[in-house]
Amino acid sequence: MIEAYGLTKRYGAKTAVYNLSFQVRPGAVTGFLGPNGSGKSTTMRMILGLDAPTSGQVTVGGHAFRGLPNAPRQVGALLDAKAVHGGRSARNHLLSLAQLSGIPARRVDEVLGVVGLQEVGKKRSKGFSLGMGQRLGIAAALLGDPQVLLFDEPVNGLDPEGILWVRNLMKRLASEGRTVFVSSHLMSEMAQTAEHLIVIGRGQLMADMSVTEFIARNSVGFARVRTPDSEPEQRDKLVAALHEAGGQTQPEEDGALRVTGLELPRISDLAHSADVRLWELSPHQASLEEAYMRLTQGSVDYRSTADMRTGLQQPAGAPAMAGAPAMAGAPAVPGAAPQQAAVPGIAAAPQMPPGQQAAHAPAHGAAAYPGGPQDAPQPGVPGGGTLQMRAPQPGTNPYAADAPAAPTAPPAGPAAPGMPGGATNEGEDAR
Amino acid sequence: MSTQQHNGQAAPAQPAAAHMPAPAGTVPPAGAGAGQQPGQGQPGQGHWPGGIAPYSSPIPMARTNLGHALVSEWTKIRTVRSTVWTLGVMFALVVGIGLLSAVGLSGDFTGMPLLSSGLFGLMLGQICVITLGVLVVTSEYGTGMIRTTLTACPQRGRVLLAKATVFFLLAFVMTTLACALTALINSALLSDQTLPSYERGSELADSFEGGKLVASGSEWLGATVGAGLYVALLGLLSLAVGALLRHSAGAITTMMGVVLLPLLMAMFMAGKALQDVRDFLIEYSPLNGLASLYRIPMTTDQDATGWPLLGGLAVVTLIVFAAAYALLNKRDV
Numbered sequence: 001m002i003e004a005y006g007l008t009k010r011y012g013a014k015t016a017v018y019n020l021s022f023q024v025r026p027g028a029v030t031g032f033l034g035p036n037g038s039g040k041s042t043t044m045r046m047i048l049g050l051d052a053p054t055s056g057q058v059t060v061g062g063h064a065f066r067g068l069p070n071a072p073r074q075v076g077a078l079l080d081a082k083a084v085h086g087g088r089s090a091r092n093h094l095l096s097l098a099q100l101s102g103i104p105a106r107r108v109d110e111v112l113g114v115v116g117l118q119e120v121g122k123k124r125s126k127g128f129s130l131g132m133g134q135r136l137g138i139a140a141a142l143l144g145d146p147q148v149l150l151f152d153e154p155v156n157g158l159d160p161e162g163i164l165w166v167r168n169l170m171k172r173l174a175s176e177g178r179t180v181f182v183s184s185h186l187m188s189e190m191a192q193t194a195e196h197l198i199v200i201g202r203g204q205l206m207a208d209m210s211v212t213e214f215i216a217r218n219s220v221g222f223a224r225v226r227t228p229d230s231e232p233e234q235r236d237k238l239v240a241a242l243h244e245a246g247g248q249t250q251p252e253e254d255g256a257l258r259v260t261g262l263e264l265p266r267i268s269d270l271a272h273s274a275d276v277r278l279w280e281l282s283p284h285q286a287s288l289e290e291a292y293m294r295l296t297q298g299s300v301d302y303r304s305t306a307d308m309r310t311g312l313q314q315p316a317g318a319p320a321m322a323g324a325p326a327m328a329g330a331p332a333v334p335g336a337a338p339q340q341a342a343v344p345g346i347a348a349a350p351q352m353p354p355g356q357q358a359a360h361a362p363a364h365g366a367a368a369y370p371g372g373p374q375d376a377p378q379p380g381v382p383g384g385g386t387l388q389m390r391a392p393q394p395g396t397n398p399y400a401a402d403a404p405a406a407p408t409a410p411p412a413g414p415a416a417p418g419m420p421g422g423a424t425n426e427g428e429d430a431r
Numbered sequence: 432m433s434t435q436q437h438n439g440q441a442a443p444a445q446p447a448a449a450h451m452p453a454p455a456g457t458v459p460p461a462g463a464g465a466g467q468q469p470g471q472g473q474p475g476q477g478h479w480p481g482g483i484a485p486y487s488s489p490i491p492m493a494r495t496n497l498g499h500a501l502v503s504e505w506t507k508i509r510t511v512r513s514t515v516w517t518l519g520v521m522f523a524l525v526v527g528i529g530l531l532s533a534v535g536l537s538g539d540f541t542g543m544p545l546l547s548s549g550l551f552g553l554m555l556g557q558i559c560v561i562t563l564g565v566l567v568v569t570s571e572y573g574t575g576m577i578r579t580t581l582t583a584c585p586q587r588g589r590v591l592l593a594k595a596t597v598f599f600l601l602a603f604v605m606t607t608l609a610c611a612l613t614a615l616i617n618s619a620l621l622s623d624q625t626l627p628s629y630e631r632g633s634e635l636a637d638s639f640e641g642g643k644l645v646a647s648g649s650e651w652l653g654a655t656v657g658a659g660l661y662v663a664l665l666g667l668l669s670l671a672v673g674a675l676l677r678h679s680a681g682a683i684t685t686m687m688g689v690v691l692l693p694l695l696m697a698m699f700m701a702g703k704a705l706q707d708v709r710d711f712l713i714e715y716s717p718l719n720g721l722a723s724l725y726r727i728p729m730t731t732d733q734d735a736t737g738w739p740l741l742g743g744l745a746v747v748t749l750i751v752f753a754a755a756y757a758l759l760n761k762r763d764v
Binding site: 049068071099177 | 484504506576579582763
């Protein structure tokens with residue numbers, strides 16, 4: 001059991017992790033997803049007491065890691081496959097770790113066998129391939145036969161056979177009742193390994209739910225329905241009819257409706273009987289990988305290109321979108337360049353501080369979705385919480401310098417999609 | 432690696448807890464069931480809502496202490512080549528140069544105490560010990576091993592203390608052995624000296640007994656245990672500097688500066704105005720401490736034994752080590 005509350009880590013002006021709260025429970029593999037640089041490793045280091053959080057706290061089995069009397073017996077970790085002294089043999093490396101926590105030496109040979117390194121145990125780890133290094137790191141994590149296991153990108157550098165082995169190992173460890181927390185930047189890998197997902201982007205929580213739920217919320221198809229733009233009353237009529245028939249609707253950024261819970265022919269029939277003309281009725285399917293990509297895209301772009309573009313490509317006339325007020329305001333104007341996007345089903349509610357939730361959830365749920373935020377299992381309606389994702393604004397990135405560091409900036413994000421009739425769900429049809 | 436039933440809430444802090452019957456109606460932590468599929472549990476056993484009892488290892492858990500860390504650090508220091516190389520080269524330099532100088536000087540009047548020529552080899556040999564002292568800590572930072580180590584032992588001070596103890600004892604024993612061997616060589620090859628007439632009445636004349644140059648007990652002590660202690664302390668200081676700087680090259684360079692610079696600077700301080708500074712630098716130069724232990728101090732005070740300087744070095748080492756200890760606990764790794 002790993003519990004984090006309001007975990008925040010700043011390195012100088014840079015905020016690596018902001019207000020992260022989550023629980024990792026035993027008996028299941030929990031995937032920790034996020035793009036490179038999103039704060040996964042920093043979070044792992046804070047769990048392991050290597051980095052001290054700027055604020056907030058994290059406990060393992062109810063104790064702060066550094067207060068554990070015999071840490072390797074309770075928590076095993078693979079942080080970095082290369083975090084070994086290359087001049088020491090694999091066996092001696094493990095032996096020194098075993099001695100540190102009073103583990104019998106024969107356990108070293110046991111774990112060498114488990115990870116398949118018994119043949120090269122006497123070789124210096126300097127000559128190991130990345131895959132062998134990963135195996136050695138996993139061996140070190142398993143050494144203490146711990147209740148909680150953390151793996152940071154364990155399949156990096158492994159061949160397909162090795163990946164399969166790691167996948168099965170994780171599942172087996174979890175089935176024994178252990179807490180298994182695995183970070184990765186590959187959704188496809190996690191979808192096959194993990195039962196539960198914690199997704200972060202730019203150091204903030206984006207999703208905390210089971211994989212089944214994630215898939216249900218993110219990869220289910222929906223119908224795009226468009227009524228004549230010139231006659232908004234037609235749209236309202238259709239929405240009423242669809243709701244009556246048990247469907248859910250959600251306004252799209254361009255004025256169309258996203259409809260879930262109803263088959264396409266049924267929508268057509270309903271429209272016909274309500275005497276509403278349709279301009280568009282099309283099926284859409286979002287894949288899990290795409291959902292994840294959209295979810296994390298903002299942070300990825302933020303990392304890689306923000307600096308380059310500001311000086312080179314920004315047209316002279318582009319408005320300088322700096323600061324939180326501009327962020328919150330912009331998407332509320334229909335037709336404005338999409339800057340914020342709510343990603344359906346990505347609920348951060350249980351983790352949000354009460355203040356933040358109170359501020360944004362009502363606006364979100366009450367105004368946009370009559371059903372309220374709590375009874376919304378279908379895709380497209382957030383499960384009672386705020387959504388945090390900022391799609392990149394081409395040419396400008398007002399967050400580039402210090403957004404997460406400014407306390408007002410992160411809450412500003414979720415507010416925008418909640419504006420009634422405002423720009424929402426850009427992410428779903430951004431493809 | 433069998434799964435054992437376990438109280439749903441208890442952390443496996445005490446192994447005993449794993450074998451206690453799970454109290455009925457244990458309340459799981461709030462919200463624990465959200466991501467779990469219900470209905471898989473064996474009734475009356477795992478109280479976790481997911482139905483799987485938290486894992487509990489069958490391997491008995493020891494409460495760790497400094498002893499474990501000492502054993503671990505001993506394994507670490509003996510299983511890397513840098514230890515063998517640095518100490519081997521130190522041994523070769525001290526004994527080799529000692530032997531060469533003794534052979535070269537034998538038969539003539541050397542004009543210095545019997546064991547003093549051991550200093551030459553040790554002046555070079557100490558660099559090896561300094562290097563090893565630095566590497567004991569910084570190699571972990573350089574390779575990233577430190578994160579593995581401090582994850583395995585979050586009591587960071589204990590790790591540093593164990594490293595320091597193991598290294599200090601090893602360096603002390605090895606240096607003292609090398610110095611003792613050199614001292615034996617010197618006393619065997621250099622005691623046959625005739626005191627020239629112009630030296631009669633000098634302090635050195637007191638060391639001649641029955642026409643042979645001999646070394647007093649305190650000279651022996653200084654040239655073996657004293658020198659070993661001094662160099663091991665320098666190595667410990669290097670280890671502490673390494674823990675502060677966390678960078679091999681930086682720490683080794685710093686220690687070279689500490690050892691060599693005072694004397695080098697003093698050499699360029701000509702003139703009356705700087706006389707006091709020069710004398711100070713020479714007296715407190717680490718090399719003078721070592722030379723004094725061999726009874727050939729660089730200052731005018733020819734009675735200096737080097738022990739007070741060794742005490743001074745111990746105090747400095749202690750202060751730097753305390754700083755490294757405090758910072759290690761405070762800094763992110």
